[in-house]
Amino acid sequence: MTLPESKEWLLDEENELRIEIDFDTKVKLRLVTGTAEVFGTELGQNVDYEFSGRKIAVFTWHGCKILITGTCSVEYIANETPMLSYLNTHIALEQRRVLATQNNKAGPRIMIVGPNDVGKTSLSKMLLSYALRQSRQPIYVDLDCSEGSITMPGCLTATPLTEMIDVEEGFGSSATSAPTAGSAVMPLAYYYGFPSPKDNSKLYSLLLARLAQSVNRRLEEDEAARTSGIVIDTNGLIDATGYEIIAQCIKAFSVDVIIVLGHERLYADMTRLHQKSGVAVIKLAKSGGVVERDTAFRRQTQNQKIREYFYGTSKSELAPYSTMINFHDIEILRVGEGSLAPSSALPIGEDRKVSETHVVNVEPSENLLHSVLAVSNADKRVEPDILETNLAGFIYVSEIHDARKKLTVLSPCPGRIPKKFWWLGSLKWAED
Ligand SMILES: Nc1ncnc2c1ncn2[C@@H]1O[C@H](COP(=O)(O)OP(=O)(O)OP(=O)(O)O)[C@@H](O)[C@H]1O
Numbered sequence: 117m118t119l120p121e122s123k124e125w126l127l128d129e130e131n132e133l134r135i136e137i138d139f140d141t142k143v144k145l146r147l148v149t150g151t152a153e154v155f156g157t158e159l160g161q162n163v164d165y166e167f168s169g170r171k172i173a174v175f176t177w178h179g180c181k182i183l184i185t186g187t188c189s190v191e192y193i194a195n196e197t198p199m200l201s202y203l204n205t206h207i208a209l210e211q212r213r214v215l216a217t218q219n220n221k222a223g224p225r226i227m228i229v230g231p232n233d234v235g236k237t238s239l240s241k242m243l244l245s246y247a248l249r250q251s252r253q254p255i256y257v258d259l260d261c262s263e264g265s266i267t268m269p270g271c272l273t274a275t276p277l278t279e280m281i282d283v284e285e286g287f288g289s290s291a292t293s294a295p296t297a298g299s300a301v302m303p304l305a306y307y308y309g310f311p312s313p314k315d316n317s318k319l320y321s322l323l324l325a326r327l328a329q330s331v332n333r334r335l336e337e338d339e340a341a342r343t344s345g346i347v348i349d350t351n352g353l354i355d356a357t358g359y360e361i362i363a364q365c366i367k368a369f370s371v372d373v374i375i376v377l378g379h380e381r382l383y384a385d386m387t388r389l390h391q392k393s394g395v396a397v398i399k400l401a402k403s404g405g406v407v408e409r410d411t412a413f414r415r416q417t418q419n420q421k422i423r424e425y426f427y428g429t430s431k432s433e434l435a436p437y438s439t440m441i442n443f444h445d446i447e448i449l450r451v452g453e454g455s456l457a458p459s460s461a462l463p464i465g466e467d468r469k470v471s472e473t474h475v476v477n478v479e480p481s482e483n484l485l486h487s488v489l490a491v492s493n494a495d496k497r498v499e500p501d502i503l504e505t506n507l508a509g510f511i512y513v514s515e516i517h518d519a520r521k522k523l524t525v526l527s528p529c530p531g532r533i534p535k536k537f538w539w540l541g542s543l544k545w546a547e548d
Pocket residue numbers: 132134135170171172173231232233234235236237238239260263350351352403404405406407408409
């Protein structure tokens with residue numbers, strides 16, 4: 117067996133090493149000397165970090181030496197980055213937190229907007245990490261239903277953060293694992309089930325309002341979170357539906373800072389629409405390192421997320437439990453039959469009782485095989501409340517026994533699945 121190749125990289129101050137690693141390769145990264153960070157989280161010296169299927173930037177403020185073992189599909193050093201402007205933004209936000217702490221007021225409620233693939237999630241991580249490094253306890257609100265940075269794709273989530281974001285797995289590390297894995301990060305999740313807010317804007321808007329309610333309640337009770345504020349990550353919202361969602365979000369979460377990443381027109385529009393109501397609108401440049409991800413890459417990232425939810429990561433492996441369940445012990449539900457077609461024509465916040473928020477039953481059949489279902493915390497099926505009930509977790513349908521009217525599911529926790537209402541969205545997973 118040949119040993120993987122190692123290569124040393126010397127970075128000057130304020131340089132960034134950008135690497136891309138395919139899904140079928142593993143690469144080890146070690147900080148040999150100096151200091152460096154990955155999306156805001158500092159690297160420990162002489163610790164091996166392992167990556168697979170990732171595109172990352174190792175940034176250094178003061179210079180460092182990095183050792184890479186294994187083969188990256190892309191690797192280069194960039195000396196032009198917008199990191200200083202990101203840090204300055206953090207400093208301004210931190211000043212607001214200091215004032216909030218002194219006056220027992222709320223810290224900044226920041227919303228990051230921009231087109232797809234401009235680095236919104238990466239900037240959220242950085243701002244949150246910098247806040248955490250100053251012992252703040254911000255709440256991360258993830259409205260990007262396509263990605264599921266903190267849990268499975270298809271969800272809207274809010275997560276109070278108290279510990280540094282994991283370098284190797286990003287937000288996902290503990291959050292994608294089951295509660296039994298001793299996770300310190302417990303997201304509050306609502307199930308939306310579609311990749312884009314446009315697919316069912318009425319439901320999206322309903323869940324956004326529900327999530328905001330929960331976050332606001334938490335902020336009232338939790339002083340550290342209140343003064344630290346929130347960071348809201350979004351989908352690419354640059355059309356009319358997007359503007360409505362942004363406006364709704366500003367109201368629901370009392371957003372007072374909008375950061376527009378890499379889009380001049382959106383910045384001009386946000387300034388025109390929201391600055392007069394006291395919202396600070398900030399424009400930041402997209403980093404040259406942000407990589408556009410095609411559908412295949414996004415799909416593979418989703419698969420990796422789903423796999424990690426059930427099997428954990430190489431650092432903390434999990435063994436999922438397989439359970440056989442009678443069809444008649446559960447109810448599989450989905451939202452808005454026939455509303456899978458984009459429905460952007462419908463305004464947000466109208467009467468709830470249109471088909472987009474109707475709940476329909478799904479008969480278990482072979483079609484469910486390989487589906488990932490979201491287990492609702494609801495005990496009763498009351499509409500529309502059931503839509504707004506948060507999630508207990510996820511299960512994966514591994515077998516359907518049609519003749520015996522049973523199905524086998526994988527779940528991250530042992531024992532009977534405690535809840536009987538399961539949501540079906542558009543998520544499938546081919547277990548390899
Ligand atoms: N400076 C950088 N160097 C290398 N890779 C980067 C850098 N910044 C971001 N990336 C990578 O580029 C990809 C896109 O970034 P990110 O997810 O932050 O964008 P986004 O705007 O949130 O995307 P979307 O909203 O479309 O999901 C990610 O894989 C991320 O890890």
